[in-house]
Amino acid sequence: MTARLRKRRPVSTVAVFALLILFLVPFYLVLNNSFRTTELFVSSPFRLTGSLDPKNYVSAFQKMRFMNGLGNSFLITVCSVALIMVTASMSAHYLVRNRTRLSAGIFGLMVASMIVPFQAVMIPLAKIYGSLNLYNNPWTLMFFYMGFGQSFAIFIFHGFIKGIPFELEEAALIDGCGKLKNFFRIVLPNLKPVMVTVLILDVLWIWNDFLLPSMVLLSPELRTLPLSTYSFFTTYSVDYAPLMAGLVLTIIPVIVLYLLCQRQIIEGVVQGAIK
Amino acid sequence: MREKSPIKRAATFIAFNGLSLFAFFSVLIIPFIYGLILTFTDWNAISDTFRFIGFANYATVFSDKEFVRQFLITIRYVVISAVLCNLFAFTIAYFLTSGMRGQNLLRGGFFIPNLIGGIILGYIWKFIFANVLTQLGKGFGIAWLKTSFLTNPDRAVWAMIIVTVWQYAGYLMMIYIAGFVGIPRDVQEAADIDGAHGLRKLGSVTIPLMVPSFNICLFITLSRCFMAYDLNLALTNGAPYGSTQLAAMHVYQKAFMSKQFGVGQAEAIVLFIVVALISVTQVLLNKKREVEV
Numbered sequence: 001m002t003a004r005l006r007k008r009r010p011v012s013t014v015a016v017f018a019l020l021i022l023f024l025v026p027f028y029l030v031l032n033n034s035f036r037t038t039e040l041f042v043s044s045p046f047r048l049t050g051s052l053d054p055k056n057y058v059s060a061f062q063k064m065r066f067m068n069g070l071g072n073s074f075l076i077t078v079c080s081v082a083l084i085m086v087t088a089s090m091s092a093h094y095l096v097r098n099r100t101r102l103s104a105g106i107f108g109l110m111v112a113s114m115i116v117p118f119q120a121v122m123i124p125l126a127k128i129y130g131s132l133n134l135y136n137n138p139w140t141l142m143f144f145y146m147g148f149g150q151s152f153a154i155f156i157f158h159g160f161i162k163g164i165p166f167e168l169e170e171a172a173l174i175d176g177c178g179k180l181k182n183f184f185r186i187v188l189p190n191l192k193p194v195m196v197t198v199l200i201l202d203v204l205w206i207w208n209d210f211l212l213p214s215m216v217l218l219s220p221e222l223r224t225l226p227l228s229t230y231s232f233f234t235t236y237s238v239d240y241a242p243l244m245a246g247l248v249l250t251i252i253p254v255i256v257l258y259l260l261c262q263r264q265i266i267e268g269v270v271q272g273a274i275k
Numbered sequence: 276m277r278e279k280s281p282i283k284r285a286a287t288f289i290a291f292n293g294l295s296l297f298a299f300f301s302v303l304i305i306p307f308i309y310g311l312i313l314t315f316t317d318w319n320a321i322s323d324t325f326r327f328i329g330f331a332n333y334a335t336v337f338s339d340k341e342f343v344r345q346f347l348i349t350i351r352y353v354v355i356s357a358v359l360c361n362l363f364a365f366t367i368a369y370f371l372t373s374g375m376r377g378q379n380l381l382r383g384g385f386f387i388p389n390l391i392g393g394i395i396l397g398y399i400w401k402f403i404f405a406n407v408l409t410q411l412g413k414g415f416g417i418a419w420l421k422t423s424f425l426t427n428p429d430r431a432v433w434a435m436i437i438v439t440v441w442q443y444a445g446y447l448m449m450i451y452i453a454g455f456v457g458i459p460r461d462v463q464e465a466a467d468i469d470g471a472h473g474l475r476k477l478g479s480v481t482i483p484l485m486v487p488s489f490n491i492c493l494f495i496t497l498s499r500c501f502m503a504y505d506l507n508l509a510l511t512n513g514a515p516y517g518s519t520q521l522a523a524m525h526v527y528q529k530a531f532m533s534k535q536f537g538v539g540q541a542e543a544i545v546l547f548i549v550v551a552l553i554s555v556t557q558v559l560l561n562k563k564r565e566v567e568v
Binding site: 012013016017019020023024026027029030041042043044045046083087088090091093094095098106109110113115116117118119120121122123124125126127128143144146147148150151154179180183204207208209210211226229230233240243244247250251254255258262265266269270273274 | 287288290291292294295296298299300301302303304305306307309310313367370371373375376377381382383384385386387388389390391392393394395398399400402403406407410441446449450453491495498501502504505508509523526527530531536539540543544546547550551554
């Protein structure tokens with residue numbers, strides 16, 4: 001590393017910066033043209049907008065029912081992620097601290113199940129939950145996320161809890177602390193770093209997910225943001241300018257989150273991939 | 276922390292694992308097994324009853340020319356995307372760990388597309404391919420840009436590949452950066468003292484030590500691209516003439532548009548087997564080729 005650190009190469013620095021600008025041009029085009037008209041976009045997409053007319057935003061905001069989508073996305077993401085984190089950390093703790101054949105079997109099944117793609121269970125899910133009349137219900141969707149999120153979250157928690165010394169809990173248990181109390185008072189506070197990893201990965205996954213909610217949430221008023229964007233685009237496909245504004249609106253929440261906790265997000269994503 | 280009474284032990288087990296296992300089994304395990312059974316039946320959406328028909332659905336899958344064609348298109352898309360994503364990500368990661376000015380800003384910037392869902396990314400690029408690039412082609416007189424990428428079967432696949440590389444490059448870059456940073460300093464210094472520089476050092480020291488990173492990244496790109504759906508739907512929706520309909524979308528269409536659940540599920544199981552084989556190969560390769568430090 002030292003040898004490479006010593007020589008700074010201005011040429012490659014400029015080249016990489018140029019590449020980044022090229023990389024981010026799509027965002028410039030969408031943002032810029034969200035303030036212009038469809039005609040101007042088609043004739044001169046790169047020319048910088050002269051006004052900051054919010055007309056397209058007003059139109060998009062109403063037509064895609066942005067607040068409705070945002071609220072649904074928020075509720076579903078928060079509840080699903082909370083459910084995954086509590087249940088998976090409890091289960092992982094049990095599996096680490098009770099080294100039985102049953103525990104090993106459950107953990108093995110969880111790890112093996114991680115290779116099952118969603119498409120492999122999509123049709124049976126529709127059949128089972130559709131015939132039970134549980135579709136078109138946000139709670140069903142949260143339950144689905146809870147089920148799909150278990151294996152990965154348990155895998156990550158499992159690896160982390162193994163590294164926590166048991167003496168910490170032993171003292172509390174000897175003092176007569178119940179097992180659940182022990183978990184919530186002693187273990188849970190120690191899981192903070194790994195909680196952040198699971199939180200970030202699951203928030204990004206659920207917030208951006210499309211296929212699963214598109215199957216479960218059928219009524220327009222239940223739509224999450226990706227679903228409202230999709231229906232907005234398929235309904236109003238001719239007038240581009242409001243569509244651009246719609247895209248900007250949908251991207252804003254994620255970008256705000258990224259600006260607020262960029263370090264944790266990158267860390268979390270890398271940790272999740274390497275483990 | 277073993278309990279004496281079996282009832283108490285069972286109660287503890289349920290308290291800690293009950294909800295987790297209930298959700299896991301009802302959402303993943305039971306539907307998966309049920310799905311396997313479905314592939315051996317002639318069940319469709321219209322009738323409530325079904326008969327067992329053995330491997331007939333699988334025979335239909337492999338004799339369906341449309342599926343085989345789209346499966347081959349998917350493989351082409353997956354392989355090219357995986358190679359380009361990794362080449363691109365590795366190269367940027369190499370430069371962004373060389374002590375470059377503003378490298379944190381650069382890393383953060385390249386990562387942005389990965390934060391956004393496939394539907395949104397697909398729509399952004401739909402505008403670019405259909406309107407912006409054609410406009411550039413006309414303005415600068417570049418013939419091959421004048422018609423949209425999305426109207427030509429061969430180039431539409433390339434449009435998917437371009438967006439895929441754009442979407443995943445920043446993510447893979449972060450993993451490669453972690454790999455570069457993780458190379459022990461003494462090994463680097465030993466290579467420098469022995470006179471290995473530039474490409475020689477990259478080929479003989481850095482790349483062999485980064486085999487684990489390559490494995491992770493290849494696995495991520497292969498399995499994700501194989502299951503690509505959102506981007507496919509928003510960017511091309513299979514057009515023109517189904518030439519960009521990837522396997523995952525084909526399964527969806529078969530099941531929910533043509534209402535052939537048994538055949539659709541059999542196709543889904545075929546895809547699952549392919550992804551499972553990729554994963555197992557990755558794990559085996561990882562064990563075999565990893566260099567001990």
